[in-house]
Amino acid sequence: ACSHGILAISIELYKKGASTSSVIAFLLASPWANLPITILLFGFFGVKAVFIVLSALVIAMVTGLIYQVLERKGMIECNHCTMGEDKAVLTNFSIIADVKKRFRNYKFTAKNNIEVIKGVFKGSWSLSKMVMWWLLIGMLMASFARAYIPEHLFMTYMGPTFLGLLVTLFFATIIEVCSEGSSPLAFEIFRQTGAFGNSFIFLMAGVATDYTEIGLIGSNIGKKAALWLPVITVPQILILGYLFNNLL
Template sequence: MTNYISKSKFSAIRGMDLPEEPSQGANASHTSCCDGGEATEASSCCGPTVATDAPAWRRIDWLLWGSGGIIALSYISGFFLTHDEPLGLGAFTHGVQEMMNLMWWGILVGMLAVGLIDRVPREFVIGVIGRDQGAKSLVRAVAAGVLLDLCNHGVLMVGAKLYERGASLGQVFAFLIASPWNSLSLTIIIGVLMGWGWMLTFLVISLVIALLTGLAVEALERSGRVKPNPSRIDLPADFRVWQEAKIGLCATRYDFAFARDVARRSVIASRMVLRWLFFGVVLASLIQVTMPTEIFATWFGATLLGLFTTLVAATIIEVCSEGSVPIAADLLTRAQAPGNAFTFLMAGAATDYTEIFVLREVTRRLKAALLLPILTVPQVLVIGWVLNAAG
């Protein structure tokens, strides 16, 4: 959509013209969040950068390519190794295979969504989610998280891009909390595995937590304890997002050049998330070799100790949202602990170290990233205890 927007239309925004979006040419390899600045600075959305005259080994993103190489080698080796290989090698390779088999579609769809969002000016992102902070805009962010049918890793890419495009930290938190297992497909799976009554209960409570967390973050922002998103912009009063979007969609040529541009943006804009995602897969596979998930799914009962150990398990074990649903169902059916099941689903997303790492790089603030578990986990534990007592 950046190919058709008239700069004069938005010249009133902050009294200046909009910057040109990257197009083909010398700067084609940059996204809007990576343009400008010194070459030695760390980009919040593109991963670490180094000076162009640095040695070749320093210009390599070792976390991205190292983790990605381990995943590729392990995935291929999984076809030739059995689970009983010594030193847990077989279990590790098969663990990588299983996670990537669950996650690949979410990663690709997330990258595609990021590539499309990267073409959309920030004004449209703010116009759709809500130009004003508050309950109404947070409800829109929550609804977007539920309707976007992605796993937590695909959603994380979109959430990072939304922040870069100007969404508030509260809106991004509400979006992420509502997203990981509340997609339409997983909601149906939860209903089948756990019963439709529990599915509806979990769904409503999770949406309330997402909304309350977003409101808390925005309250902290208004009090000056949390810095606002520096990419957020003010829109003119006469800005009509849907009218302008309709004009732009009609004017856009959906040809090979369009597809190539989206693909290029998808790879570049997703690189920062992919580096932590691949690292998370390697780390989670190592943990699964030493601490099998069946222990947590079988022995954690509906007690305070079981609730806290479930929280620890959800924090340590990083599984994709598709993988967390069967474990949560086992906690509900075999351990008779609905609160533990809810805690595993929610806390697994709120304490996801990949998510925290990515939020740290996107916001450039560790405090902002840590707000996600700090604000969310206490709510989850209280509700989990109530569900165990009532169940």
């Protein structure tokens, strides 16, 4: 799913009982660590896409751990936490045992198998429509940038410099495009400037500073939980972007 779809799932997870830290970690990792986007990133960036996916996971885990500390200190909202710890829910639950149980109970009949196949195709088609729409928007924006923005402007303002990192961060914040749509734009930045770190910042900061995302977190979880998101994530993103520009 795209980042906005992930946002809806994250809010629903919170309503179902997930802690704030878990929701935030899921929200940061899922837009870049899900299969369709991973394939898309590899198509654009090749092997370097590994660094985007792994960095997203690292930022998600670090941010989630920091949120756990904030939960324990009562510095963020967490309706499903008691003294900083998640309430005990299904403590004896086993994913493996649950999968085995479902597998044993499933009846491998022609009718059931056909229904499963229909469900897979229906879900795939629904996901494709959502992904392709945003991907098309991103490709149109990238094409516009390639055709009408001179290359020297890219190099001057979005090159592999500290100013370039900040300018990229600014545009990532104000451009409201889903993760699929931001991927072609990020690749265009990379193609024009060769600054892989800037592309990473454009992708990751687009999720971490998305005002729709922050607004929904604020209205569904709490204002403090929403405000801490860019405070914690943006420094990590800038540091990794700087390292990528200088080491890759």
